[in-house]
């Protein structure tokens with residue numbers, strides 16, 4: 001079976017998983033949550049296989065490279081990393097509500113990669129500048145970081161949603177009553193941000209090592225580099241506020257959203273500004 | 283102490299300042315990525331001359347190298363250094379804090395889950411506690427408090443300095459970047475195949491930099507994938523110092539070469555305007571030969587008194603492919619004619635060609651017949667040359683930062699005390715812990731320890 005077919009299947013599976021998480025949230029029965037996790041795991045397994053098949057196929061075509069080199073492949077890997085990170089968090093926290101906000105982002109990434117008009121899913125030959133192992137490590141670490149920030153974003157959203165009801169003193173009811181405790185969300189926002197920050201730091205570093213070998217300059221202030229630094233600084237500010245000024249709760253949640261907006265701009269928005277990284281445009 | 287009262291000192295020792303600075307830097311970056319340079323230039327043009335001069339002086343048109351940005355980085359560095367100095371004494375106290383007696387009051391109001399009451403022999407229980415702590419944390423210390431025993435274990439005390447490592451790494455990177463920008467150099471050179479060059483054009487200024495060695499390009503090769511995408515750019519280089527080849531190597535994109543503190547990068551390539559033709563000739567009954575010719579070259583034809591020269595050389599003339607124009611002078615004749623590479627094909631399309639246009643006859647100088655074996659283009663390779671003595675510091679800073687962050691976020695400093703007291707026939711075991719962060723993880727560890735001790739006692 002061709003990997004593109006499996007990947008379309010994966011897109012569908014993630015959608016199903018999202019709907020099941022949503023059912024679980026609304027209806028509160030454990031069954032839906034378990035079914036949702038099952039689909040998420042199944043999707044992850046399928047996607048892993050598809051990525052390996054694509055990798056193998058690139059060798060069969062005589063091009064031989066990791067499937068992490070153009071915009072399409074990075075989008076697919078982003079979705080993979082989101083689900084992977086999310087499922088680990090789910091295993092650790094036993095909490096299935098966060099999936100309602102995180103899994104659809106992976107679904108959207110998969111859907112966008114397959115339907116966006118100017119995204120090509122062909123396995124393309126690698127131009128000399130991209131033939132570097134540092135590039136592979138760079139992409140993997142950056143996207144693991146982005147995935148952790150996505151989880152922080154999902155938790156931040158739930159936090160704010162749940163926080164809206166805090167004003168009224170009545171017993172929490174309806175949907176919001178089923179959301180996890182604010183304190184748990186707060187910890188999760190902090191932990192996934194810290195994890196993402198470490199990955200992003202390594203990602204920026206491996207990126208500059210690659211630039212050092214490819215262009216002779218570890219930092220050239222192209223817009224993508226600058227925006228990754230902006231994102232890094234936003235999260236650094238957030239972590240300082242937490243550690244030094246004890247910032248908690250709603251403001252951390254809002255910063256998690258701001259940081260995620262920066263992540264998205266670094267990944268997608270910057271391609272509309274000119275620069276070295278514009279090869280990522282297809 | 284008087285230092286701490288100094289207002290300037292306290293201004294620089296505030297973390298609020300750090301956060302404000304970081305936010306300002308974020309806005310400077312956003313401005314720098316969103317405002318295209320040509321708009322800045324147009325804007326500078328409209329300013330009154332005095333203001334425009336100031337604008338240029340502060341280099342606001344290039345925010346990353348502007349006075350404003352340097353100022354922000356300077357304040358940030360001072361801020362970072364002073365914060366670090368300020369906090370060091372309390373950190374050191376924390377690092378040196380004695381394990382015994384335990385911090386006052388930590389055994390008060392313990393939840394039930396952290397207290398174990400058993401009736402066994404206390405010396406046996408002592409052994410159990412010790413072995414559990416040892417198994418979990420490597421080592422343990424104990425004191426006799428008079429009322430019973432107090433045990434202590436800890437993990438990752440050094441992680442108190444994680445923040446220092448992270449902050450130090452930022453300074454190291456900044457210093458490396460400054461060294462690079464002061465003592466570093468970037469230049470470009472183009473070298474034709476077979477030639478050697480010892481001067482380079484500086485990238486930032488309109489000036490020439492002389493190298494005290496020369497670089498020869500022995501060969502430049504491009505390979506393509508089947509679909510025409512470039513696959514490899516490759517230059518074989520020789521570095522010549524004091525008239526001797528000191529180093530030879532293959533330069534590829536993503537695989538720079540280093541010589542004499544300079545790093546060489548494959549950055550461009552091009553074709554030189556001159557081409558070469560490999561020409562062969564036959565001479566009925568005699569030996570033929572092969573010549574490598576460029577425009578203007580002259581050559582002797584053996585077994586005759588003739589001398590030839592190349593007048594023109596074309597890669598593709600009148601859609602008929604490569605051709606060269608030769609002039610041959612012998613005592614009797616002075617003739618000019620064209621030699622086409624694809625003469626057979628051309629003759630097929632027009633069978634009377636050679637009689638109609640004798641000039642197209644490669645055998646016009648009887649009995650010699652010329653043909654073109656192939657044309658060769660000379661490439662030049664474009665190298666980017668960098669000398670950056672700050673790179674190793676920046677790399678060190680990067681390593682330190684990653685190490686520091688891992689210590690800060692994943693290796694919390696945790697301390698555990700276990701108190702064993704006798705109350706009548708019962709032994710009371712109380713377990714507490716302290717950490718410099720992340721209470722959830724600490725609680726998990728305490729619970730785990732409680733469970734372990736309980737299990738061992740039962741066994």
Ligand code: HEM
Nearest residue numbers: 236239240243244297300358361362365369445448452690
């Ligand atoms: C450049 C100016 C900076 C200053 C003046 C500064 C200052 C501080 C201060 C005073 C603390 C509190 C330390 C403590 O509680 O013991 C802190 C914590 C921290 N800083 Fe910075 N910082 C700066 C930049 C950065 C950057 C860019 C990073 C990015 C990696 C960073 C990473 C951290 C971390 C991870 C902590 C938490 C440590 C903890 O709470 O124990 N700092 N910073």
